Amino acid sequence: MDLRQLRYFCAVVREGHFGRAAASLGIAQPPLTRQIQTLERQLGVSLLHRTQKKFEVTQAGLLLYERARRLLDGADQAEDDVRRLGSGETGRLTVGFAPSNAFTILPPIVARFRATYPDVELELRQFTTSILVTSLESGSLDVALLRPPLSSRSLQIVTLIREPFLALVPAMHRLAARPATQLRQFAGEPFVMYSRAGSPLLHARVMDMCQRAQFSPRIVQYADQIHTVAGFVAAGIGVALAPSTVTRFNMPGLRLLEIAEKPAPLAMAMAWRTGAATGLVRNFTRIAREATGPWQSGQLAEAT
Amino acid sequence: MDLRQLRYFCAVVREGHFGRAAASLGIAQPPLTRQIQTLERQLGVSLLHRTQKKFEVTQAGLLLYERARRLLDGADQAEDDVRRLGSGETGRLTVGFAPSNAFTILPPIVARFRATYPDVELELRQFTTSILVTSLESGSLDVALLRPPLSSRSLQIVTLIREPFLALVPAMHRLAARPATQLRQFAGEPFVMYSRAGSPLLHARVMDMCQRAQFSPRIVQYADQIHTVAGFVAAGIGVALAPSTVTRFNMPGLRLLEIAEKPAPLAMAMAWRTGAATGLVRNFTRIAREATGPWQSGQLAEAT
DNA sequence: ATGCTTGATACCCAAAAGGTATTGAAGAGG
DNA sequence: CCTCTTCAATACCTTTTGGGTATCAAGCAT
Numbered sequence: 043m044d045l046r047q048l049r050y051f052c053a054v055v056r057e058g059h060f061g062r063a064a065a066s067l068g069i070a071q072p073p074l075t076r077q078i079q080t081l082e083r084q085l086g087v088s089l090l091h092r093t094q095k096k097f098e099v100t101q102a103g104l105l106l107y108e109r110a111r112r113l114l115d116g117a118d119q120a121e122d123d124v125r126r127l128g129s130g131e132t133g134r135l136t137v138g139f140a141p142s143n144a145f146t147i148l149p150p151i152v153a154r155f156r157a158t159y160p161d162v163e164l165e166l167r168q169f170t171t172s173i174l175v176t177s178l179e180s181g182s183l184d185v186a187l188l189r190p191p192l193s194s195r196s197l198q199i200v201t202l203i204r205e206p207f208l209a210l211v212p213a214m215h216r217l218a219a220r221p222a223t224q225l226r227q228f229a230g231e232p233f234v235m236y237s238r239a240g241s242p243l244l245h246a247r248v249m250d251m252c253q254r255a256q257f258s259p260r261i262v263q264y265a266d267q268i269h270t271v272a273g274f275v276a277a278g279i280g281v282a283l284a285p286s287t288v289t290r291f292n293m294p295g296l297r298l299l300e301i302a303e304k305p306a307p308l309a310m311a312m313a314w315r316t317g318a319a320t321g322l323v324r325n326f327t328r329i330a331r332e333a334t335g336p337w338q339s340g341q342l343a344e345a346t
Numbered sequence: 347m348d349l350r351q352l353r354y355f356c357a358v359v360r361e362g363h364f365g366r367a368a369a370s371l372g373i374a375q376p377p378l379t380r381q382i383q384t385l386e387r388q389l390g391v392s393l394l395h396r397t398q399k400k401f402e403v404t405q406a407g408l409l410l411y412e413r414a415r416r417l418l419d420g421a422d423q424a425e426d427d428v429r430r431l432g433s434g435e436t437g438r439l440t441v442g443f444a445p446s447n448a449f450t451i452l453p454p455i456v457a458r459f460r461a462t463y464p465d466v467e468l469e470l471r472q473f474t475t476s477i478l479v480t481s482l483e484s485g486s487l488d489v490a491l492l493r494p495p496l497s498s499r500s501l502q503i504v505t506l507i508r509e510p511f512l513a514l515v516p517a518m519h520r521l522a523a524r525p526a527t528q529l530r531q532f533a534g535e536p537f538v539m540y541s542r543a544g545s546p547l548l549h550a551r552v553m554d555m556c557q558r559a560q561f562s563p564r565i566v567q568y569a570d571q572i573h574t575v576a577g578f579v580a581a582g583i584g585v586a587l588a589p590s591t592v593t594r595f596n597m598p599g600l601r602l603l604e605i606a607e608k609p610a611p612l613a614m615a616m617a618w619r620t621g622a623a624t625g626l627v628r629n630f631t632r633i634a635r636e637a638t639g640p641w642q643s644g645q646l647a648e649a650t
Numbered sequence: 651a652t653g654c655t656t657g658a659t660a661c662c663c664a665a666a667a668g669g670t671a672t673t674g675a676a677g678a679g680g
Numbered sequence: 681c682c683t684c685t686t687c688a689a690t691a692c693c694t695t696t697t698g699g700g701t702a703t704c705a706a707g708c709a710t
Binding site: 043044045046085086087088089091093100101102105106109110112113116117119120121123124125127128129133317318320321 | 347348391397404405409413417421424425428625
């Protein structure tokens, strides 16, 4: 038995007429007649009682009609559901993110994704970068937002935004009025630094930048995250360096200066397991690119 | 989408191996691979994630597997049910019968049918012969047990048993000791007669037999049905003629004699609408023939 | 390194589905 | 009563597709 035969039989019963049924199916009448005959022969049951010229549906035919309709509906539904799941319109997507994303690119991405794919269950989990990587590899995460570089070769990675570093000074600082500064101006200044444990990547990058500017920062305070660092600077404790995310904090007492040396920007990327680019993942990455497009164009203050 | 493709896909998922799946399906492996590919192409969804040599089932594939299994089960079930209904193993069969059958051939037929086809709903309805005929023609009855002749040409009719007529006399009657009698011995005897209204056919047949024996019965009592007539005879009210069914009444005071003239026996038949010989009807008629076979062989007293 | 296993590919054949033309029989209408 | 129309069935042909055999390419294990 075959879904095509059932479709044909249902059409015949529904229309009560071979010609019209064939037309509604988009085929000619003779093949339809033959398919019904074949179906009857295979079942060993007469479904239509041909009473010269006309026909009437037998008890068995009526039963088959009911069952066939349910089967066909079920098949269509299944096909649709599978298609939607495959195309990423439904399903469950588990997204991991590093803490530094929680206030920056994550909200607009999630907002846009929710709006575009309301039927997808979006599960968000915050982890450190190293756990994000192992979770991606083990399959417990579908996508992750994290900072490159990544050592794993089994992961696909795409950079979403590149944030230039800015110099942070208190409002009453001697450089506060300037639009830009050279990094070496910070030599000997009291420095607010990212802790190695809380933000190893930022710690490393800032130390590296200072080293390239040929000074060693006089660290007076450690802080874990960017907005903590910015808060300490705004409080006048010292100067600091931070990615341009800080422009979104809007803290009184904080001044942001461009860095004349133009150090390499800090990238934010998303990663997923190579080959695990399901529809959901493809859709999420597309949405992420769309939602973070404005950053690339410099509209840093817009949150979508 | 096609049940074959679903069957194939389920086999692959179940076996986790194209070669074994193909073997279990009784086909070669390359066609199976192609069918799965076609299915994926038609759905636009990757169902199996081929990770070099091996494969794993994707989320969408898992969903399809669940749905497909239900669909296939449903299809098999539907096929089986339709087949059973068509072959007359299940369903509802409405059987009509004339009152005179209720104590004769109906019980053994019903008993045998119920035993052979326990899943058939057997609905029994008692009517007069004329209503049986119209009910058959209108389709509200599937089969009927009645006495020929039948005028309708749209009905198929098969005789089940032929009952010879017997002469009924009281035990103290002058003919009671004889094994047989000639009909004309009844000329002038007090006669118990079937009423024209209650048993028109029997009335007509008995009147006809008397006429052929060249006498007119001296009717002293009318009765509707055979066992009433027999009762009156046993009570010594008069003589009568009855089909051999009377041998089953076992009434004290009643004697049965063969009729020397061997009048044409009284037939009992079953009828159904020409062309409406569904599996149920075919089965019932077969059972009826089997159950009434003993009558033909003369075992009148056996009730099966 | 080298068989061996496994899924994919290439190519061929057979079966089955669809199309056109036509038939046969029954109802409708003059 | 006869024709004309209608509808399913049949005959015959073409196209599609499903299945088979041989073979390949890539891992995995020995």
